[in-house]
Amino acid sequence: MRKFLYLTFLFSFVFSFGFSQNEFSLQTKNGKDKIRFQLINNLIVIPVEVNGVELSFILDTGVSKPLIFNYLNITDSLKIRDTETILLMGLGDGDPVEALRSKNNVIKIGEAIKINQELYAIFDPSLNFAPRLGVPVHGIMGYDLFKDFVVEINYISKYITITNPEDYVYKKCRKCTDLNLEFYNNKPYVRGKVKIDDKEIPVKLLIDSGGSDALWLFEEKSEGIYANNKYFNDFLGHGLSGSVYGKRSKIDEFWLNDFRFKNANVSFPDSTSILYAKQHKERNGSVAGNILKRFNVVINYRKALITLKKNGNFRDPFSYNKSGIEIEHTGVRMVKEENNSFVSDRLVNGSGTESSTSIVIETKYKLALKPAFSIVELRKDSPAERAGLKVGDVILTINGNPTQSLELQDVVQMFYGEEGKRIKLRVDRNGIILFYQFMLESVFK
Known part of the structure; x- marks a missing residue:
């Protein structure tokens, strides 16, 4: 049945x-x-x-x-x-x-x-x-796994x-902070505080190491939780039942106990996408990977405790994709690669002694399968869209670097550069090679 x-x-x-x-x-x-x-x-x-x-x-x-x-x-x-x-x-x-x-x-x-x-x-x-x-x-x-062990990350x-x-034996750690965990449907929550438009608001957040963003907040204007005027609509992630969209913005301040983050990234998912996540009525959102990675973490479900210690990522700036492009690894493509070999050609004179040596480069080619990175989402009115790029374009080079020699995350990271950085793309659109360029733009001017 x-x-x-x-x-x-x-x-x-x-x-x-x-x-x-x-x-x-x-x-x-x-x-x-x-x-x-x-x-x-x-x-x-x-x-x-x-x-x-x-x-x-x-x-x-x-x-x-x-x-x-x-x-x-x-x-x-x-x-x-x-x-x-x-x-x-x-x-x-x-x-x-x-x-x-x-x-x-x-x-x-x-x-x-x-x-x-x-x-x-x-x-x-x-x-x-x-x-x-x-x-x-x-x-x-x-x-x-978490219920059976103390897990250090x-x-x-x-x-x-x-x-x-x-x-497990807890080590003495003057720079560590312990926070109490609360559980609902076997999932861990922590209490924090956000500051929006000069108002400090207590929040209850799911600890979500399975999310790559910094913060998700569920809009609730009656509680003062909402996106201010500085936001843009964007693709937030892919869920079990399809893509999730919402607003991306910045938050004035976010606290986890004594740890404070200023100008942190925040996303406000569309309410229709989170109906069942909001069954826990006290929940205000999630604290996810872009915050958690800034600590070394000890999670102890048995004691309902999470221990945080700042690591080398703590002061990393919060940045956004300033291009408007979302890409995926969409299979492989056939690439023609050079395979150069060196041949020594010695010349002998009439007396039988060597008079000179010439080096000849023999260029051969081989075909290899390399990853294909395609545009799968394009933010409306973004620099990339205005330049003429389209969903489905396969990115061949970025700023002169062949994508075949890069990891997906290396390509994506180039779109998080400083405002004003020029991006030059060579793309394959249905077998036609095209060239585009645009400047990275801040959406929070």
């Missing part, structure tokens, strides 16, 4: 499953393990083994059960078990997606193993977040340390 469940998703569920009797078991003598991760667009991507298959998951605080997508090519080896079909609906204004709710799966993260794991496997092949991140991503993991060195709660 098909069931229908509502979810909110930019990597967060809205319903509760309760505590499971099954727990992760850590197979180390000292009760701890260190796991390396990739930090992509402020998101933590960790290796996770599901039923013996090595995958990559986003580590998201508060997600109730693991979610798997982009798995159709590994279905046979993954062996999803004991399933029933359900429909899931999440952020965005699209249709529900079909999924399998599966039980009795084996999950391994580092040296931590859990059997009888429940997870959700998404059918829809178009639900694939890897193109936005530029690396393979197969799912999301959160609550099951070192955003600078890019590793997490998981420790059995009974083995």
Whole structure:
């Protein structure tokens, strides 16, 4: 029998499953393990083994059960078990997606193993977040790991340390700050404060390591939470049910206990996209990766405590994409590459001795498959749109640099440069090579 469940998703569920009797078991003598991760667009991507298959998951605080997508090519080896079909609906204004709710799966993260794991496997092949991140991503993991371990996140060195709660010892740290966690549907919330138009407003925020922005706030004018006159409408992210749009702006000040952020980025998602996220009526928004990465973090669900210590990212400026372009890794393209070789040609005179040597460069070519980066969103009246760029254009070079030799995040970062920086693009539009240029513009003049 098909069931229908509502979810909110930019990597967060809205319903509760309760505590499971099954727990992760850590197979180390000292009760701890260190796991390396990739930090992509402020998101933590960790290796996770599901039923013996090595995958990559986003580590998201508060997600109730693991979610798997982009798995159709590994279905046979993954062996999803004991399933029933359900429909899931999440952020965005699209249709529900079909999924399998599966039980009795084996999950391994580092040296931590859990059997009888429940997870959700998404059918829809178009639900694939890897193109936005530029690396393979197969799912999301959160609550099951956080409830069983004390989790330390070192955003600078890019590793997490998981420790059995009974083995964890807090170190003396004069520069650390502890904040109490509150839970709703097994998801962690923290109290903070924002300043909007000279008014200080207390807020309750979901800790959302599965979001790449700094802050999301839910507009509520009666509480003084709203976007002021300096904002622009933009694409905010891709949800389970489609794209999410809203307002991007700056906030006067944001506090987490004694930590203060001035002029921080803030997004106000459209109300229709967050209906189910707002089921928790006390919630005012989320604090996400662009804030969290500025600390080394210790999360202890058992003690309902999060410990923050400023790291080297703390004073990084908050910046926006000033081009209006959103790009994705949209497969591969065939590239003709030079392969030069050097040949020595020695000339011999009549006496049999060498008189000179010439060097000849032989140029050969080979065909190689390289990543293709395409424009998938274009902000209205942005510098890129006014220059004539279109959704679907494949970016070949940016400021003379071939994109084939760059990572997706390297390309994206160029659009976050200083106001007035000139951007020159060479693009492929349906087989026609075109050239465009524009200047990066601040939207908050």
